[in-house]
Amino acid sequence: MSIDEDFTECMAQVSKYISNVDASVVDSIPESLLYFVRQSGVDPNFR
Amino acid sequence: MCIFFVLRAAANTHPSFSGHIREKYAQLEQTWSSLSDIYARGEAVLADPRAEGIHRTLNGAIMLGRNLVSVAKAGTLAWDSGASTQVISIIQTLLELKDQSSGGECNFLFYLFISLFPTTFKQLITNYPFRQRPKSLIAACSS
Numbered sequence: 001m002s003i004d005e006d007f008t009e010c011m012a013q014v015s016k017y018i019s020n021v022d023a024s025v026v027d028s029i030p031e032s033l034l035y036f037v038r039q040s041g042v043d044p045n046f047r
Numbered sequence: 048m049c050i051f052f053v054l055r056a057a058a059n060t061h062p063s064f065s066g067h068i069r070e071k072y073a074q075l076e077q078t079w080s081s082l083s084d085i086y087a088r089g090e091a092v093l094a095d096p097r098a099e100g101i102h103r104t105l106n107g108a109i110m111l112g113r114n115l116v117s118v119a120k121a122g123t124l125a126w127d128s129g130a131s132t133q134v135i136s137i138i139q140t141l142l143e144l145k146d147q148s149s150g151g152e153c154n155f156l157f158y159l160f161i162s163l164f165p166t167t168f169k170q171l172i173t174n175y176p177f178r179q180r181p182k183s184l185i186a187a188c189s190s
Contacts, residue, residue: 007072011081017104018088021097033107039068040114 010036073118079128082112086133090140109134 010032017030072078089105092098112134116125125131 008077008081011078011085014104014108015081015085015088018085018092018101018108021092021095021101029104029107033104033111036072037107037111037114040072040111 006032007036069115070118073115073121074124076124076128078115079112079121079124079130082108082125083128083130083133086112086130086137090133090137093137093140094144 010030013030014033085105085108089101089108092101093105112125112130115121122131
């Protein structure tokens, strides 16, 4: 799997997650987003 | 899939994710169109009580944009994609929510957005008609 595919999938996953309010009752975050946030240069342990 | 990312994030040494990764994604139109779409979807449900669980995910997407926007040419892409405009819209929504409640999540998001595209925010403040400035906006600027 290429990096671009990973990133595209991450964006799609986040978009889908945010769009589905009813299913997002748990305070969680897609792991792939955590990964890319960390790679972009910030501690992902944000609140 | 999740394990795949966790392991790679923990190792943080994947050869494809060296110093150029930030520049690479910041300069892709796809990145900013995706973030713009995510911001729009996030704003649409920001005031929905059921959306409390997605705040952290939205914060993550915002932080990603915040970290990427300072890369050369990324600012232009952010504007062209509508991501910057979306951020302004979200700021306005958050200001309204902040005036209505003292919710910690909204406060956090509000100050996070200020840190995102600070120049944009400064321009927004400068160009905002004085009589229409919400009190919370003035307070945020003076702090």
